[in-house]
Amino acid sequence: MKKINNHLEVMQGMTIIVLAAIIGFSMISCSNSNSSSVSNSNSNGNGDNLIFSDNFNGNSLDTTKWDYCPNWDRQDRSTWSDDMVSVSGGYLRIKFRRDAELGAAKSSDPEIAANWIRSGGIRTRKKAGAMLFENSFGYYEASIKFPKISGTWGAFWLMSPTVDIDLTNGGEEGTEIDIVETIHNEDGKFNAALHWNGYGEHHQSVGSDDNYKSIPVNIYDGEFHTFALHWTPSEYIFYVDGHVLWRVNGGSNFKNSGINQNPNYIKLTV
Numbered sequence: 729m730k731k732i733n734n735h736l737e738v739m740q741g742m743t744i745i746v747l748a749a750i751i752g753f754s755m756i757s758c759s760n761s762n763s764s765s766v767s768n769s770n771s772n773g774n775g776d777n778l779i780f781s782d783n784f785n786g787n788s789l790d791t792t793k794w795d796y797c798p799n800w801d802r803q804d805r806s807t808w809s810d811d812m813v814s815v816s817g818g819y820l821r822i823k824f825r826r827d828a829e830l831g832a833a834k835s836s837d838p839e840i841a842a843n844w845i846r847s848g849g850i851r852t853r854k855k856a857g858a859m860l861f862e863n864s865f866g867y868y869e870a871s872i873k874f875p876k877i878s879g880t881w882g883a884f885w886l887m888s889p890t891v892d893i894d895l896t897n898g899g900e901e902g903t904e905i906d907i908v909e910t911i912h913n914e915d916g917k918f919n920a921a922l923h924w925n926g927y928g929e930h931h932q933s934v935g936s937d938d939n940y941k942s943i944p945v946n947i948y949d950g951e952f953h954t955f956a957l958h959w960t961p962s963e964y965i966f967y968v969d970g971h972v973l974w975r976v977n978g979g980s981n982f983k984n985s986g987i988n989q990n991p992n993y994i995k996l997t998v
Contacts, residue, residue: 780852780861780994784820789813789850793860797849797997801834805845808997812848822848822998824880849997851887862889862991868907869956869967870996876948878914884955885909886992892926898986899924899932899978905992907966908955910947916940918947920957920966920974922985934982936966936974943971962987 782793789796796810807830812823824847831844852861870884883906890902904923911919921935945968947953956967964987966974978986 776867779863779866782820784815784818787816789815789820794850794852795854795860797851797995798855802847804835805840805843806847807834807844808849809846810848812846812998813850820850820996822850822882822996824848824998847998849995851993851995853887853889853993859889859993862993864989864991865959865961867956867958868994869954870907871952871954872908873950873952874910874913874918874947876913876916880910880913880998882910882913882998883908883995885995885997886957887995888924888988888990888992890990891924892928893990895925895928895930898984900986900989902990903985903988903992905957905959905964905988907957908947908968913948916946916948922964922976922982924985924988932983932985934976934985939974940968943968943973945969945971960987961989 780793782790784790796813797808799808799810801807806824807827812825814821814823824845826842827844827846828842830846831841834844835841853859868886872882872884874882885907886905888902888904891904893901899922902924904921906919906921906923909919909921911917918940919936920939921933923931923933925932945953947968953969954967958965958967962977964974964976965972966976976982976985976987978984
């Protein structure tokens with residue numbers, strides 16, 4: 729094993745959709761790995777140690793904790809830009825809007841160019857690559873309002889800097905952990921997912937599929953909902969408002985993905 733040390737506001741008239749998140753993270757003792765629910769990370773009564781949190785107070789992003797995602801293109805349809813992220817009133821807002829001018833510079837296809845999206849994202853890693861915060865085993869949660877608009881894809885995820893360290897041995901060396909993604913939200917869908925063995929020909933992935941149907945929660949009701957992950961050396965447990973969405977032990981039912989043993993950094997993106 730290669731251990732590495734180291735409020736939704738929708739202003740449709742302005743074609744701007746705002747996604748907000750309040751983040752709190754803590755370490756969870758492995759003794760909780762068999763529990764069916766995990767209470768608030770600040771009050772679960774198990775002596776947990778809060779090691780990272782942000783309530784987004786003030787009027788700017790706390791750059792000791794976060795940086796903006798690099799300004800690169802996603803899915804050949806959108807670009808992450810710093811100006812699409814703002815902080816005020818105790819909320820992080822990640823916005824997106826159609827930007828035909830930017831699209832004209834990105835694509836020669838008139839339809840794609842006319843509908844190019846400028847959006848935002850933040851991460852606990854500097855654009856230049858230096859880590860601001862990374863961690864492995866623990867309990868991670870975010871309170872988020874997600875939009876329900878066809879084509880949008882909001883995500884709270886943990887990115888692995890070691891996802892391609894070994895392309896033959898499952899996800900133990902590095903796994904991208906998607907705590908929640910809102911793909912096909914227009915149909916009420918959402919998912920969790922794992923990706924490992926890099927992003928090329930050896931790429932592997934597994935997702936929670938239709939498990940969202942088992943959660944008695946409508947995450948697109950215009951209210952905040954809490955999305956969480958309990959990551960232990962032997963299991964991932966994904967939660968929505970305290971309900972278990974998905975449990976993964978890395979075995980044969982999950983393509984023998986294995987459980988990541990190395991640290992990841994945090995991302996919030998649209």
